[in-house]
Amino acid sequence: xxxxxxxxxxxxxxxxxxxxxxxxxxxxxxxxxxxxxxxxxxxxxxxxxxxxxxxxxxxxxxxxxxxxxxxxxxxxxxxxxxxxxxxxxxxxxxxxxxxxxxxxxxxxxxxxxxxxxxxxxxxxxxxxxxxxxxxxxxxxxxxxxxxxxxxxxxxxxxxxxxxxxxxxxxxxxxxxxxxxxxxxxxxxxxxxxxxxxxxxxxxxxxxxxxxxxxxxxxxxxxxxxxxxxxxxxxxxxxxxxxxxxxxxxxxxxxxxxxxxxxxxxxxxxxxxxxxxxxxxxxxxxxxxxxxxxxxxxxxxxxxxxxxxxxxxxxxxxxxxxxxxxxxxxxxxxxxxxxxxxxxxxxxxxxxxxxxxxxxxxxxxxxxxxxxxxxxxxxxxxxxxxxxxxxxxxxxxxxxxxxxxxx
Numbered sequence: 081x082x083x084x085x086x087x088x089x090x091x092x093x094x095x096x097x098x099x100x101x102x103x104x105x106x107x108x109x110x111x112x113x114x115x116x117x118x119x120x121x122x123x124x125x126x127x128x129x130x131x132x133x134x135x136x137x138x139x140x141x142x143x144x145x146x147x148x149x150x151x152x153x154x155x156x157x158x159x160x161x162x163x164x165x166x167x168x169x170x171x172x173x174x175x176x177x178x179x180x181x182x183x184x185x186x187x188x189x190x191x192x193x194x195x196x197x198x199x200x201x202x203x204x205x206x207x208x209x210x211x212x213x214x215x216x217x218x219x220x221x222x223x224x225x226x227x228x229x230x231x232x233x234x235x236x237x238x239x240x241x242x243x244x245x246x247x248x249x250x251x252x253x254x255x256x257x258x259x260x261x262x263x264x265x266x267x268x269x270x271x272x273x274x275x276x277x278x279x280x281x282x283x284x285x286x287x288x289x290x291x292x293x294x295x296x297x298x299x300x301x302x303x304x305x306x307x308x309x310x311x312x313x314x315x316x317x318x319x320x321x322x323x324x325x326x327x328x329x330x331x332x333x334x335x336x337x338x339x340x341x342x343x344x345x346x347x348x349x350x351x352x353x354x355x356x357x358x359x360x361x362x363x364x365x366x367x368x369x370x371x372x373x374x375x376x377x378x379x380x381x382x383x384x385x386x387x388x389x390x391x392x393x394x395x396x397x398x399x400x401x402x403x404x405x406x407x408x409x410x411x412x413x414x415x416x417x418x419x420x421x422x423x424x425x426x427x428x429x430x431x432x433x434x435x436x437x438x439x440x441x442x443x444x445x446x447x448x449x450x451x452x453x454x455x456x457x458x459x460x461x462x463x464x465x466x467x468x469x470x471x472x473x474x475x476x477x478x479x480x481x482x483x484x485x486x
Contacts, residue, residue: 203479208236262344270365
């Protein structure tokens with residue numbers, strides 16, 4: 081069987097699904113694994129899929145791809161743009177888009193598995209292909225671990241993963257040490273006293289409380305973090321009220337926090353809590369705000385020796401000008417839980433998905449931030465080729481490097 085990877089990618093792009101709802105996507109994956117003759121189990125961590133290729137004695141290499149979409153309305157203008165809708169955890173109907181490239185991750189991994197099957201004479205060992213749900217919630221890898229993925233399948237000697245990103249196609253970005261930041265997702269519920277919009281004096285307005293809190297939170301990074309350090313405090317969503325003449329009883333903020341290590345995490349969390357509680361008190365709130373941690377992600381730390389080995393393999397496979405050090409990304413990932421819980425080294429890299437000419441032009445004009453859509457943008461869409469072929473080749477080269485030669 082030869083998988084039509086472009087058709088697979090387009091199908092996945094057209095039919096994105098939200099975190100822990102990836103039932104159709106899982107079905108597409110299992111059909112391809114079955115057609116390739118790869119043993120698999122599904123429903124791991126709710127919607128996760130794991131495939132296993134056994135090829136004699138040797139190391140165990142885990143290859144991981146995430147598969148969930150985002151509540152974003154696609155505006156790419158592509159002929160295969162998503163028009164899908166879904167229901168978010170709050171029960172609201174939302175548009176859904178593969179705005180982070182997880183469709184590309186899935187297609188590339190399936191393509192790599194097919195090529196590795198065809199090249200079994202060139203390697204020995206075991207490949208465990210992990211198709212992980214709910215990366216966007218930061219919960220999918222831990223859900224799979226809680227469901228016994230480390231006990232039910234061969235434990236890894238190395239965990240490998242990749243992410244498409246706004247670099248020029250043909251470029252690979254990888255670095256030793258901290259590759260991506262640690263992260264917390266918080267929900268802050270500010271409790272006021274509702275009433276009629278015409279009588280604000282009889283209420284404790286949580287909308288005003290929320291607005292003041294949002295503005296004050298911006299001073300954490302600008303005024304309380306050393307400019308030489310890395311930290312991000314983002315309020316990504318505000319939910320309050322249903323009608324213009326009703327002052328609601330509560331407002332909810334959803335925060336995304338990023339930092340390079342645990343010490344920075346402790347400092348930023350303390351400042352967030354201090355500001356939230358102080359603004360509630362300043363507003364005369366009669367109840368303390370409620371701060372909930374939705375998820376905590378550790379920093380994504382690439383093993384030094386494994387990264388050096390992989391970088392050399394990429395240089396040999398694709399040329400010495402292919403690999404760059406992209407610096408630490410302030411985005412976060414949950415892939416490292418597999419490595420942390422198993423004690424295996426991790427290497428996680430980025431590969432470019434932007435037309436090289438367009439990227440070069442934007443770089444020369446110093447307009448990359450404006451002209452090159454980033455992950456989570458409604459305009460984000462990797463150029464189909466050579467991005468897909470490169471993603472397959474990256475995984476094949478990486479897997480072969482860590483699998484014993486016969």
